[in-house]
Amino acid sequence: MLTEVFLETFKLNGLLITAGDQLVKELNLTSARWKVLGALSQSGNSMTVPEIARTMGQSRQAVQRLANEMTNDGLLEPVANPNHQKAKLICITDKGQDIYKKVMDKQVPWANTIAHEIKEADLESVVSTLKFLNRYLGHSS
């Protein structure tokens, strides 16, 4: 049955990326960049690239490229890190905040429409189980 969870996760990932790309297209965003903004936003707005990568379950190189491009586009900005000379802290710019807010204004009602069709207990079960799997797989590697 866990195998089924994995297959459904792969599928959901694909469908979410497609749906997400459609949702944020007109804001000149993509799902990948949205995810970076989300990770930063969720954690107080300032992390190094490798920290973002670990949060997202991806390689630091993938996030590094996104961060560089988004910095060029004025969505992010690197600020000096008192704890590390090379590893700058990545922050969201005002422009980035603005766009992220607009994304959330579109995403929240969309998510609520879906969430209404799912029992709250199931949602909690899913969140905690996925978190457990992420913790488990994250530590093992």
Add this chain to the structure above:
Amino acid sequence: MLTEVFLETFKLNGLLITAGDQLVKELNLTSARWKVLGALSQSGNSMTVPEIARTMGQSRQAVQRLANEMTNDGLLEPVANPNHQKAKLICITDKGQDIYKKVMDKQVPWANTIAHEIKEADLESVVSTLKFLNRYLGHSS
């Protein structure tokens, strides 16, 4: 909370691909090809490329490329489709069956180790909720 489900899904997807790649590396497979074999295997061993793509929640072009490469590698073979001249039915070759079996021999114990740490009710909750989300997102697009 549904937003959290989505973020955890993205993360789990990344970690699963990494873990899967490690698991099947020595069999000259990758997670992507494994998924194609799994989709075919789960559905009686014969589907057209677009059918596989819909099962996996991906674009038919992505699956087409994988299918072409795996055909060149002797894992798959296209057979005539009585219902469609162009859209061949993709089948797993004996060699493909062999490798898939070896993958499962490695994956099943690995999955069981993890599954033991999760309550069965939670697992059922996750599977049915993910399936619902996939059905919902699949129909809407």
Add this chain to the structure above:
DNA sequence: CCACATTTGACAACATGTTGTCAAATGACT
């Protein structure tokens, strides 16, 4: 303080995914 492992940014090679386009095959409707 010094050697050594780890982390980090930068860069490259490559796998995997999306979208868009085209012509051929199919299906649906009159």
Add this chain to the structure above:
DNA sequence: AGTCATTTGACAACATGTTGTCAAATGTGG
């Protein structure tokens, strides 16, 4: 049958992801 929308394989452009490597910065243990 004839027309038109849809599906399909092929191909291309591009976004996103992995791994591997290197040198610099950091952490760790003597």
